[in-house]
Amino acid sequence: MSSSIASSSSSSSSSSKKEKKISLKTSDGEVFEVEEPVAMQLEIVRSFFADNEDVTEQTVMPLPNVSTAAMHGILEYCRAHEEFRRRMPEAAPEEEVRAFEAGYVDRKSNEELKEMILAANYLNISKLLDFLTGVAAKRIENKSVEYVRAFFGVENDFTPEEEANLRREYEWAFEGVDED
Amino acid sequence: MAMDAGMLSLPEDCIAAVISFTTPRDICRLSSVSSLFKSAAESDVVWDRFLTPEYLSVISGCGSSSLSMWSSKKELYLRACHNPVLIDEGKLSFWLDKRSGKKCYMISTRACKIEWGDTTIYWNWISLPEARFPEVAKLIDVCLFDIEGKINTSLLSPRTTYVAYLVFKPTGEEYGFEDCPIDATVGFVGSEGRKQTIYLDTDRGLIPWDAWEQVDHVPWHAGLFNPGEPITPSVPEEEEEEEEEEDHVFYVPSVRGDGWLETELGKFFYQGHEDGELEIIVMENLRLHWKSGLIFQGIEIRPKRSR
Numbered sequence: 001m002s003s004s005i006a007s008s009s010s011s012s013s014s015s016s017k018k019e020k021k022i023s024l025k026t027s028d029g030e031v032f033e034v035e036e037p038v039a040m041q042l043e044i045v046r047s048f049f050a051d052n053e054d055v056t057e058q059t060v061m062p063l064p065n066v067s068t069a070a071m072h073g074i075l076e077y078c079r080a081h082e083e084f085r086r087r088m089p090e091a092a093p094e095e096e097v098r099a100f101e102a103g104y105v106d107r108k109s110n111e112e113l114k115e116m117i118l119a120a121n122y123l124n125i126s127k128l129l130d131f132l133t134g135v136a137a138k139r140i141e142n143k144s145v146e147y148v149r150a151f152f153g154v155e156n157d158f159t160p161e162e163e164a165n166l167r168r169e170y171e172w173a174f175e176g177v178d179e180d
Numbered sequence: 181m182a183m184d185a186g187m188l189s190l191p192e193d194c195i196a197a198v199i200s201f202t203t204p205r206d207i208c209r210l211s212s213v214s215s216l217f218k219s220a221a222e223s224d225v226v227w228d229r230f231l232t233p234e235y236l237s238v239i240s241g242c243g244s245s246s247l248s249m250w251s252s253k254k255e256l257y258l259r260a261c262h263n264p265v266l267i268d269e270g271k272l273s274f275w276l277d278k279r280s281g282k283k284c285y286m287i288s289t290r291a292c293k294i295e296w297g298d299t300t301i302y303w304n305w306i307s308l309p310e311a312r313f314p315e316v317a318k319l320i321d322v323c324l325f326d327i328e329g330k331i332n333t334s335l336l337s338p339r340t341t342y343v344a345y346l347v348f349k350p351t352g353e354e355y356g357f358e359d360c361p362i363d364a365t366v367g368f369v370g371s372e373g374r375k376q377t378i379y380l381d382t383d384r385g386l387i388p389w390d391a392w393e394q395v396d397h398v399p400w401h402a403g404l405f406n407p408g409e410p411i412t413p414s415v416p417e418e419e420e421e422e423e424e425e426e427d428h429v430f431y432v433p434s435v436r437g438d439g440w441l442e443t444e445l446g447k448f449f450y451q452g453h454e455d456g457e458l459e460i461i462v463m464e465n466l467r468l469h470w471k472s473g474l475i476f477q478g479i480e481i482r483p484k485r486s487r
Contacts, residue, residue, distance in 0.1 A: 114190060121194050129197065137201030145212045153189060154214045166212040172278070173209035 022049070023060040030068045031060055034075065041078045043124035063123070070119035073112065077104060077128055105135045110151055113139070147180045196220040200229050204257065205279040227253035230281035235260055238267055238274065257281070264312060272331070273312045277483050282337035284482040286347065287329040287460075289317035292479065295326035308475070310439060317476045318351070325362065325464040325471055329479040330369070330457045338452025341484040344460045345442040347477045348380065348433075354473030357381040361430065365461040366446030368454060373461070377430040378443045380474060440477060447484060 022039040024032045040046045048061055055061075063071070080100050084092045108116070113136055120129040140148050149156060156163065167174065190198075195217060199207050211221035220226065231253060239260070257276070264275035264286070271291035275284050289297075294317060296302035304318045319325075327346070336342065344366050358381045367373020433441040445460055460479050464471070 117194050117198070118190060121191070129194075133194065133197040134201045136198045140198070140210070141202050141206055145209060148210055148213050148217075152195070152213075154216065156213070157215050158212070163212055166218070170208040170211065173205045177209070 020057070023058075024071070025060050025062045026066050026068045026071045027064050028068050030071075032071055032075065035079075035082070038075065038078045038082045041081065041125055041127075042074075043126070044122065065122040066119045067115065069112070070115045073108070073116050074119055074123065074125070074128065077131075078125070080104070081127070101131060105132075108135075110139065114152065142176075142178045144177050144180055147178075192216055192220050192223075193225075196223050196226050200226040203279065204230055204281045222252065222254055224253040227257045230257050230276070231260065232283070234283075235274075235276065238265055266312070270313060272335075273478070279485070280340075280483055282340050282483045283335065284480070285331060285335065286312065286478040286480040287331055288313040288315075288478045289327070289476045290315050292317075292327050292329040294328075295324050296322055306475070311477050313478065316478075319472055319474050319476070321470055321472045323468040323470060325462075327462045327476065327479075329460045331481065333368070333450060333454055333456055333458055336450045336458070336481075337483070338450060341447055341449045341486075342481050343447050343484045344445040345480045345482075346378070346380070346445055346462055347436070347440050347442050347480050348474050349440050349477075350382065351473045351475060354381075356469055356471030357474065358383050360464060360467065360469075360471070362462060362464045364431075364443075364445035365459075365463075366448050367459060368448075369457040369459045373459065374446050374448070376446050378445060378462070379430060379432045380443060382433055382441070442480065445479070 020036040021033045022036055022045065024034055024039065024042075024045065026032070040049075044063075045061060049055055066074070081092075081097075084097055084100075087093070105113070113132060117129065117132045117136060120132055140151055143151070148154075158166070199210055199217075199220060202210075207221050207226060211218040239256075258278070260276045261278035262275075264273040264284075266272070267274045268291075271288050273286040273288070276282065277284050290305070290313060294303060297317065300320075302320055302322045304320055305315045306318050307315055317327075344364075346364070357379070360379070360381065361377045362380060363375055364378045365373040365375045431444040433443045436442050445462060448458065450458075458481075460481075462479075
């Protein structure tokens with residue numbers, strides 16, 4: 001149908017078949033068949049296919065650091081952005097993008113958000129990583145040190161003395177912090 | 181699917197990416213979270229965002245401090261907060277607000293319009309070691325007291341509620357300011373500014389100033405006042421509320437960390453796309469009695485403490 005225009009503009013990868021799918025395997029063994037332009041938003045996938053001449057359409061790329069749950073979230077985001085790009089190649093419909101992103105992230109728990117940051121970092125999707133880290137920043141702004149330890153699941157590895165020194169050095173940054 | 185919290189620890193570059201979207205205050209506080217956070221909170225990547233190109237060009241133009249002298253971007257940032265620099269041919273003093281990273285200025289009195297300012301029987305220009313500017317204005321004697329300062333809004337940080345202050349000190353021989361209400365107006369040129377009543381005498385007591393770290397002081401007042409509300413000029417409902425409040429409010433001096441006094445002149449919200457100038461007017465033109473004995477350093481503009 002109308003995909004001839006789309007495939008000719010994204011013909012940098014080897015195959016000329018339209019509606020090409022790329023197979024990605026998550027850490028828990030699930031294989032995702034992903035439309036090529038969506039998969040190519042994952043920089044790690046793009047460079048894997050660009051750098052390896054012997055990969056074929058049957059090649060399943062393993063992504064050992066990405067869980068199935070995180071992959072669902074990532075693909076939802078990348079598919080939505082591919083859709084925006086396809087509809088308005090010149091400039092993304094800003095309002096719509098913002099509305100989508102707000103709804104998208106509202107449904108994510110702190111745990112899911114962290115998992116997706118980890119995945120977006122590994123897959124090297126800079127746009128998504130910027131977006132997610134910005135969301136996490138909003139969630140920890142003006143929060144106590146204890147809250148942030150719990151948020152990120154981080155152990156306090158300072159000695160009591162080291163921690164007291166740090167708190168003293170930045171005393172001004174501790175006033176008026178939100179209650180946990 | 182429940183995840184074991186320990187399983188999902190983010191690497192340092194992700195932590196750095198997250199905290200770089202918070203504020204300098206958050207970043208400094210969060211260095212107490214763990215050694216990983218401390219390391220992220222000291223990385224250049226995090227502080228780059230707060231060292232605006234304007235600031236970097238200002239300090240590299242100052243000659244005395246080349247950028248390579250600073251071991252880290254964080255150190256450079258803290259320097260930008262603690263060591264104001266002179267810009268615009270010495271008319272403006274410029275620094276960054278430590279908590280928010282937003283831009284702060286003091287307009288020197290030399291750059292202000294002062295009624296009778298060039299007539300030596302009314303005003304003198306003197307230099308003081310404790311001043312940021314080479315010259316400050318010493319009031320000899322006037323009836324009409326009028327200081328007006330302007331600053332281009334493009335210099336300000338967007339989406340910020342700023343507060344303007346008059347920075348001054350008594351000579352010890354001051355008179356005429358006791359119980360003398362003075363009008364202070366702050367607003368964008370071409371629109372009607374907000375007016376409030378201020379005092380410059382210290383007789384009604386000083387508000388203590390806790391070495392730059394003081395949360396916005398609560399002004400002396402005879403009625404209810406909520407100091408936490410930012411002024412949003414574009415929203416009419418809020419404006420009405422504010423005006424009602426301001427009938428009951430007046431502002432008195434507080435002592436600054438640098439030994440000077442300051443009195444709040446007014447607040448304004450800068451959205452970021454209003455081109456033009458902000459104007460601050462301090463005037464006593466009703467009683468017109470003789471006033472004398474204060475030294476004025478300038479008009480300071482810094483972000484309102486949001487927390």
